[in-house]
Amino acid sequence: MCNHQPVSCNTVQPDGLTGAILALEGIEDAAVILHGPTGCRGHHCSLSERAFPRDIPDERLNFFEPFYFGQPRIPATGLDGDDFVFGAAEKLRKALATVAARGPALIAVINTPGAALIGEDLRRIAFDSGIAVPVAGIDMPALSRSMAEGYEQAIAAVLDTLDLNPACRRRPKTVTLLGLSIAHHHWAGSIEEIRRLLALSRIEVVCAPGAGSPVGAWKRIPEAACHVAVHAEYGEQLAWRLAERFGGTAVVPRCGAPFGFTATEEWLREVAEAAGADPAPALAAVKAVRRRVACVLSRITTLTGAPKGLTCSIQADASTALPLVRFLYEYLGILPVSVEIPDEAQANSHWAARLGLALTRMGCADAWQTPWQNARADFLLADGCRAVQGPIFGIPADCCIELVLPMSGCVDLTPKALLGAEGTALLVEKIVNAVSGML
Amino acid sequence: MKRIAVYGKGGIGKSTLSANISAALGLVGQRVLQVGCDPKQDSTRLLLGGRTMATALDYLRRTPPVGRRLDAVLHTGFAGVSCVEAGGPEPGVGCAGRGILSTFELLDQLGIEQLDHDFVLYDVLGDVVCGGFAVPLRNEYAQVVFIVTSGEFMSLYAANNILRGIRNYEGQGPRVGGILFNERGLENEAGRVERFAGAVKLPVVGRFPRSEYFSEAERLGKTVVEAFPESELAERFRRLAWLVAHDPSRFSACPLPAGELERVVHGICRERHAEVEAGAGSTGSGTQRDIASREHQPVTTGESIPGSPLPPHPAGVSLPIPPPRRYSSKGVRTQSVLFGCAFNGATHTVMQIRNGVTLVHGPRSCAYLSSQGVLSTARRMRDQYGNRWDAGGIPEVRCSHMDEHTVIFGGNSGLEEAVRRVASGRDDPLFVVTTCASGIIGDDARLVLKNASTGNGAPPMVLIPADGDITGDYMQGVLDAMRLVAEEWIDPGIEPEADAVNIVAEKNLAANTEENFEAVRSLLKSMGLRVNCRFIRRCTTNEIAGFNRGSLNLLAVDDAFGRVVRDFLENRHGATFASSPFPVGFQATSEWIEELARHFHKTNEAEEIIERHRAVYEASVAALRPALEGKRILIAVRNHCIDWVLETALDLGMVILKAGILESAWDDTFHSRYEGRVPFVFPYAREQRDEDMRAFDPDLTLINYPWRNMPEGFRFDHIPVCPDVGFLAGIASAGRWLRLMKLPAREGWRRDV
Numbered sequence A: 001m002c003n004h005q006p007v008s009c010n011t012v013q014p015d016g017l018t019g020a021i022l023a024l025e026g027i028e029d030a031a032v033i034l035h036g037p038t039g040c041r042g043h044h045c046s047l048s049e050r051a052f053p054r055d056i057p058d059e060r061l062n063f064f065e066p067f068y069f070g071q072p073r074i075p076a077t078g079l080d081g082d083d084f085v086f087g088a089a090e091k092l093r094k095a096l097a098t099v100a101a102r103g104p105a106l107i108a109v110i111n112t113p114g115a116a117l118i119g120e121d122l123r124r125i126a127f128d129s130g131i132a133v134p135v136a137g138i139d140m141p142a143l144s145r146s147m148a149e150g151y152e153q154a155i156a157a158v159l160d161t162l163d164l165n166p167a168c169r170r171r172p173k174t175v176t177l178l179g180l181s182i183a184h185h186h187w188a189g190s191i192e193e194i195r196r197l198l199a200l201s202r203i204e205v206v207c208a209p210g211a212g213s214p215v216g217a218w219k220r221i222p223e224a225a226c227h228v229a230v231h232a233e234y235g236e237q238l239a240w241r242l243a244e245r246f247g248g249t250a251v252v253p254r255c256g257a258p259f260g261f262t263a264t265e266e267w268l269r270e271v272a273e274a275a276g277a278d279p280a281p282a283l284a285a286v287k288a289v290r291r292r293v294a295c296v297l298s299r300i301t302t303l304t305g306a307p308k309g310l311t312c313s314i315q316a317d318a319s320t321a322l323p324l325v326r327f328l329y330e331y332l333g334i335l336p337v338s339v340e341i342p343d344e345a346q347a348n349s350h351w352a353a354r355l356g357l358a359l360t361r362m363g364c365a366d367a368w369q370t371p372w373q374n375a376r377a378d379f380l381l382a383d384g385c386r387a388v389q390g391p392i393f394g395i396p397a398d399c400c401i402e403l404v405l406p407m408s409g410c411v412d413l414t415p416k417a418l419l420g421a422e423g424t425a426l427l428v429e430k431i432v433n434a435v436s437g438m439l
Numbered sequence B: 001m002k003r004i005a006v007y008g009k010g011g012i013g014k015s016t017l018s019a020n021i022s023a024a025l026g027l028v029g030q031r032v033l034q035v036g037c038d039p040k041q042d043s044t045r046l047l048l049g050g051r052t053m054a055t056a057l058d059y060l061r062r063t064p065p066v067g068r069r070l071d072a073v074l075h076t077g078f079a080g081v082s083c084v085e086a087g088g089p090e091p092g093v094g095c096a097g098r099g100i101l102s103t104f105e106l107l108d109q110l111g112i113e114q115l116d117h118d119f120v121l122y123d124v125l126g127d128v129v130c131g132g133f134a135v136p137l138r139n140e141y142a143q144v145v146f147i148v149t150s151g152e153f154m155s156l157y158a159a160n161n162i163l164r165g166i167r168n169y170e171g172q173g174p175r176v177g178g179i180l181f182n183e184r185g186l187e188n189e190a191g192r193v194e195r196f197a198g199a200v201k202l203p204v205v206g207r208f209p210r211s212e213y214f215s216e217a218e219r220l221g222k223t224v225v226e227a228f229p230e231s232e233l234a235e236r237f238r239r240l241a242w243l244v245a246h247d248p249s250r251f252s253a254c255p256l257p258a259g260e261l262e263r264v265v266h267g268i269c270r271e272r273h274a275e276v277e278a279g280a281g282s283t284g285s286g287t288q289r290d291i292a293s294r295e296h297q298p299v300t301t302g303e304s305i306p307g308s309p310l311p312p313h314p315a316g317v318s319l320p321i322p323p324p325r326r327y328s329s330k331g332v333r334t335q336s337v338l339f340g341c342a343f344n345g346a347t348h349t350v351m352q353i354r355n356g357v358t359l360v361h362g363p364r365s366c367a368y369l370s371s372q373g374v375l376s377t378a379r380r381m382r383d384q385y386g387n388r389w390d391a392g393g394i395p396e397v398r399c400s401h402m403d404e405h406t407v408i409f410g411g412n413s414g415l416e417e418a419v420r421r422v423a424s425g426r427d428d429p430l431f432v433v434t435t436c437a438s439g440i441i442g443d444d445a446r447l448v449l450k451n452a453s454t455g456n457g458a459p460p461m462v463l464i465p466a467d468g469d470i471t472g473d474y475m476q477g478v479l480d481a482m483r484l485v486a487e488e489w490i491d492p493g494i495e496p497e498a499d500a501v502n503i504v505a506e507k508n509l510a511a512n513t514e515e516n517f518e519a520v521r522s523l524l525k526s527m528g529l530r531v532n533c534r535f536i537r538r539c540t541t542n543e544i545a546g547f548n549r550g551s552l553n554l555l556a557v558d559d560a561f562g563r564v565v566r567d568f569l570e571n572r573h574g575a576t577f578a579s580s581p582f583p584v585g586f587q588a589t590s591e592w593i594e595e596l597a598r599h600f601h602k603t604n605e606a607e608e609i610i611e612r613h614r615a616v617y618e619a620s621v622a623a624l625r626p627a628l629e630g631k632r633i634l635i636a637v638r639n640h641c642i643d644w645v646l647e648t649a650l651d652l653g654m655v656i657l658k659a660g661i662l663e664s665a666w667d668d669t670f671h672s673r674y675e676g677r678v679p680f681v682f683p684y685a686r687e688q689r690d691e692d693m694r695a696f697d698p699d700l701t702l703i704n705y706p707w708r709n710m711p712e713g714f715r716f717d718h719i720p721v722c723p724d725v726g727f728l729a730g731i732a733s734a735g736r737w738l739r740l741m742k743l744p745a746r747e748g749w750r751r752d753v
C-alpha cells in the first residue's frame, strides 16, 4: 500500500483569533459569540470546554440547536456564502438575543476572518438588538499574528466596553495579574498558587483578566496598586496600558514568568517591592517546597544521577522559555538542545535577546531555534500540539510536557499549577516520574 | 466566443452603453450574453423592455443546488440578447464583490459555457475594483476591457483606478480596448477626456454626446438602437459594435500615478509621468505602431470606420438548458445550516494524501484549526483504540499567512510567494485550499498556480477552491476535494485486477476508522483479496492514479456523503460498487462477504469465514440470552441504519418497544430489513423521547448522547454514531447491556450535577 512515508510534523501555530477567543472565554460569566461560519468554531469550543469547564450542553452534537449546535460554549452565527454577500445582521441579532437569555454578565462578539472582511458593524447591530447586557466587539481579530496579540486585543476591547471608573481609589497591596489565559496549561492552579503566595505577603489579587475572573472582578481593576504581567508577551502592553489609564505601577518582572524556584523567588520579590509588601513570608513558603522537592531528588538521583545529564527541547514564548531553561539547566542539570520561539515575529523581542544570551552563557547557543523534531531530546516542553507529536519523534509521551493549549486529553480534577513553587514541584514530579520510566 | 467587459463609475451610463452595444450586436445576428455586475441590477433593463429580472444572487439564496436552472436567471431580451443580472446586497452591508464571484460560479455550474454565445458582455461597476469586481478581468473572462467615463474628475479618477486594477491582471498581455466617452455636456469636457486618454495611452473608441434620445429611449424602456434606429446616436453604437466585433486593438493599462491625475485632467501637465513602466505599451493585437499613431489622436466613433458588414442574424435563437453538474452534500442540497466549512473538509481530505503537501491560502487560524482537527483525531485514535501514530507522522500543512493587510490589498502575491517557498525543491504534489478570506476578496488562486506551475521542475499543483464555507459545509469540501483529486489523477487506461478492491469514503475524523479498516482488510485477506487504494485516506497519488486496478469498490458508509461519492465514481469513472457498505452486525457481514465471494469467485473461503463467526456469534447469543431475554428496549438515536442493534436485540429475545430515528445532519434516508417487525418512527421528534421513556418504562433506552433533564431513574446505553464493523458489533453492545442491567440506573455523581 503506502510506501512513501516521510516523517512530517505539524507545526502550525494558532493566531490572534484563538488568542482573542480564549481570552474572552476566560471571563467566568461572559459569553462569546463567533460571528462567522461554524467552521471556525468546533476546535475553539473543545479548547474552552476542556480548559474551563462550566456549562453542559442541552444535548451533545445536536446540530439542530440554534447557534450552539450541541456544544456548550462559543455559539456561532453560522454565516454562509449568501451572508458574505448580503450581510448577516439579522443572524447576529438573533444570536445575541439567544445568548443574552442565558444571563451572561457580558457578551463578546468576535468577527471571524470572513465577517471581518464584509465589515459587519458589530456595535451597531448589538445596539439595535436592544439587549441590556454590555457587548464588546472585535471587528478584525489579529489574523496570522501571535495568539498573545489576539489576547491583548480582546482584553483591551473588554476594558473599553466596561468603561471602568478611573477615579476609583487605589488600594495598597493589591494587584491585577495580566497575561494569563485559559490557554495556559493548569492556568487555574497557577492563579491559585500565585494568589496563595502573594496572600502570604498580604498582597491581594483583585483580578486576573482572561484567566477566570468574573466581570465583577474586572470592575475592581482601577483599585489595583500594581498591574503585573505574568506572561510578558500577553500582559506587558496591558500592564502599561492599565497603569496609564488607572494609575498604579506596571510591573514586568525581569525573570519572566514564575517557572522554577529561582524565577518564582525573583518574581515575588519584584512584585512585593512594587506593591510595598514584605516578600519574606511568600519566600519562606517557596523554601518549604524547595526542601520537599530536594529531599525527593536526593533520593532519586542516588542511583544514576538522572535527571542530570539529560537533554530537553523547549518551544515556548521567550518569557516562558527563559525561566524554564534556567531552571532545567541550573536546578536539575538538564541541557537545552533546542529552544524555539513559536512566533517568528517575537524572535526579535528583548525577551528573545535575553534568552539567546542565557543560552550562549550556558554554552548552548546551538540550541537557539533548532527544530525540536531534529534535536531528539529526552524531554519536550511545548504546546499541546507539539507535545502530542513527541512520540513520533522518539520522545516518550511521559516526557512531553504541555505548557499551553494542552491536547493530551488528560483530565485534571485536583488543582495543579505550573507556575510558582507548587508548579515547580509539579514540573519536577513529571520529570522524575518520566525519568524512572526511562531507566 | 469573445468576452468584453465594460467598466465605469456608478451612474456614468455604462449600463446604457453596454445594453446598446449588445443590442447592436444582436441586431446583426450575433448571439450575445450581457451580464450585469452592479448591485443596482439595472444593466439589462433596457434590453428587457424596462422590466427588471430576478437576480442570480437572489436565486442562489432561494434555491437549493439540485433544483437550480439556468433559465431562472437567464432571460432573452431585445434582438435575442441573453440577459443575466448578478444583483447584490443593500448598500452598506455584505460584500457586493463576493456577489459577483458567486454569480460567475453559479453561471459556470449551470453550464452557461455550453450556450455557445458569440459575445459575452460584462457590465461592471468600477468604483471599487476589489477582488470580486475584478473577476471579469481575469483571463478566463474578459479578453477586452472598455472603460466608460465622462469628463468629470471623479469619473476619470475611477477610470484611472480601473486601469490600475487591470494592470494587475495583465499577465497574458494587454487587454484594454479603449475609452468610451459618455459626455455630460460640461465645459472643456472633451479636452479633459482627451488629455487623460493621451496620458494613459488609450484611444477614445466611442464618443456619445448628451442626447434627448437617451432619455426618451429610457422612458420607453428600450435601447436607443431599438427605439431610434435611424438616429445618429444609434449609428455610433453600431460603429462601436462593429469595432468590438472586429477584434479591437488592445492596449496596456498605464494608469497615472497618484497625484498626477489631477494635473493631467486640469491641463496643468500634459506629459506622461515617468512612472509608467518602461515597455508597458501594447503587445497584443494592437501593435506598437497603433499606439504611436493613436497616442494623442483619440479615435472616436465620429470617424468613419471601414470594414465588412457583420454576419446575418441566424434564424431563431433557442437556448438549451444544461443540467447542473454539482455533487452536493446533504447540507448544501437542502440549504440547511452549514456544519463546518468546505475548507476544512477539503483540507482534511488532501491531508490524507501522503506524498502531498497542503498549502492553506488564508489566515493562520484556518490552517491551525484544520491541522488541529486531524491531530485531535489521531490523538483520540491512540487513546481509544491504541492505534499507534501513523508512521509518516502528522501531515504537513503550510499557510500563506493572510493578515489584515493582505485581506485588504489582495492575497495573490502572498500566495505566489508561499507557493514558491513550498514548491521549491519538491516533486510531490501541492494542494492549495482556499479559505473564506481569500474567497471573499476574490484572489485569483487559479492564475497564481497556473503561473507557478509553468516553470521547469514545478511539482503538480492542484487548487481546491473551497473558499471557506462559501462553497458549502464540511462534507461539501470533502466531496469537492475528492472529485478534483479523482479528475486530476485517476488513470482511465488502467485495467482492473482480479484480486484488488478499493475502499471508498472512509470517515477521516472518526476515531475508529483505522480499526474498521483493519477489520475489513483482515476479512478481505482471508478471502485472498487485497486493498488497492483507499480513496481518500492514507494513500498516495500513485495509488489514486491506479484506482481502476480495483475491480470492486467498497463503500465505507452508506450515508448521504457516501452515496454521493459512489455516484460520482460510478458516473465519472465507471467504478463498480458492492451493493452494501462496510458491514455492521452478523447478517450484514455475512451478506457482504457472500457478495464479495460471488464477485471474486471465493465461495469456499466465504463459507468458511461465515461459519467460523457464526459459531462465535451463536455462542455469544446463547450466553447472553438468559439474562436479556424479555427485556424491553426503547431506541432513540440519530443513526439511520440500526439493523445491527435490532438483529442482536431480536436474537436475544429482547422486546423492542419503539425505534425512534431522529433527524441527522448526515443522512436523510432510512431503511431497515426489519420494517414491519419493529415499530419504527422516522423522523422521530426529540421532544417525544421523555414522554416515551415515561410511558413505556423500558428496561433500557438506547441513545447516542444523554440530554439535559432526561427522565431520571432509567437505564440507558450509548449507540455509537460510527459503529465498529464486523460480525460481532451487536454482541459487543449486548455484553455492555448485560452489565448495565446489574448496575444502579443512576450513578451517584449524577445527583451532584
Ligand code: SF4
Pocket (backbone or CB within 6 Å): A037, A038, A039, A040, A041, A112, A113, A114, B340, B341, B343, B344, B362, B365, B366, B369, B434, B435, B436, B437, B467, B468, B469
Ligand atoms: S475557512 Fe472560513 S470557516 Fe473555515 S476556518 Fe477559515 S475562516 Fe473559519
